[in-house]
Amino acid sequence: AQSVTQLGSHVSVSEGALVLLRCNYSSSVPPYLFWYVQYPNQGLQLLLKYTSAATLVKGINGFEAEFKKSETSFHLTKPSAHMSDAAEYFCAVRMNTGFQKLVFGTGTRLLVSP
Amino acid sequence: DGGITQSPKYLFRKEGQNVTLSCEQNLNHDAMYWYRQDPGQGLRLIYYSQIVNDFQKGDIAEGYSVSREKKESFPLTVTSAQKNPTAFYLCASGVGGLGTGELFFGEGSRLTVL
Numbered sequence: 001a002q003s004v005t006q007l008g009s010h011v012s013v014s015e016g017a018l019v020l021l022r023c024n025y026s027s028s029v030p031p032y033l034f035w036y037v038q039y040p041n042q043g044l045q046l047l048l049k050y051t052s053a054a055t056l057v058k059g060i061n062g063f064e065a066e067f068k069k070s071e072t073s074f075h076l077t078k079p080s081a082h083m084s085d086a087a088e089y090f091c092a093v094r095m096n097t098g099f100q101k102l103v104f105g106t107g108t109r110l111l112v113s114p
Numbered sequence: 115d116g117g118i119t120q121s122p123k124y125l126f127r128k129e130g131q132n133v134t135l136s137c138e139q140n141l142n143h144d145a146m147y148w149y150r151q152d153p154g155q156g157l158r159l160i161y162y163s164q165i166v167n168d169f170q171k172g173d174i175a176e177g178y179s180v181s182r183e184k185k186e187s188f189p190l191t192v193t194s195a196q197k198n199p200t201a202f203y204l205c206a207s208g209v210g211g212l213g214t215g216e217l218f219f220g221e222g223s224r225l226t227v228l
Contacts, residue, residue, distance in 0.1 A: 032215050034215075041202075041224065042221055042222065043120075043204055043219035043220050044157075044204065044206075044219040045219070046216060046217075049216055090157070094215030095215075100145065100210060100211075100213065101147075101162060101215075102217055104149075104156045105156055106154060106156040107154075107156050
């Protein structure tokens with residue numbers, strides 16, 4: 001069955017520093033992978049998605065992620081953190097069943113300090 | 115604007131009471147979902163629906179019920195049988211079928227049992 005693992009429940013960076021949020025997936029077939037962002041008491045917003053086209057995917061707000069099949073990873077990065085990036089980030093994989101469902105990781109809370 | 119509307123945003127319930135959370139979408143999506151979010155546990159699937167008048171249990175359906183009488187609406191009832199109902203509930207919709215699996219989320223409803 002498909003699953004994702006997010007390493008680190010909390011990540012702290014300084015404003016202007018590189019952001020790296022880790023996600024490893026488990027899938028027996030080429031996966032569809034997603035990164036979502038959630039601000040406090042709000043729903044989830046799609047940052048970017050991998051659908052087996054280009055392995056480097058660019059998303060909103062300057063985020064990008066690289067699909068690495070050999071490492072079964074889909075890490076999220078941003079070159080320079082901004083205070084407004086502080087939020088919770090979820091990695092998700094689409095299950096390859098007869099009906100589409102997403103399986104989510106447990107989330108990583110990004111803290112940005114001035 | 116197209117989107118998903120959840121109501122109420124905050125709800126308080128006494129033990130032993132049933133409550134119904136509303137979810138309406140105007141995206142013309144066939145598929146709709148209910149997730150439960152608890153701190154540190156990510157999102158867990160409660161129920162999902164592929165088409166009108168059809169729905170399936172997700173991973174944690176016990177103590178919940180749903181209906182899908184209209185394409186736009188997918189209300190969730192939290193029954194008194196749900197032992198720990200205090201949580202943040204998220205409704206989502208998607209194209210379904212041969213789509214990528216991308217989901218669009220509402221703003222969520224926070225239920226607190228007193």
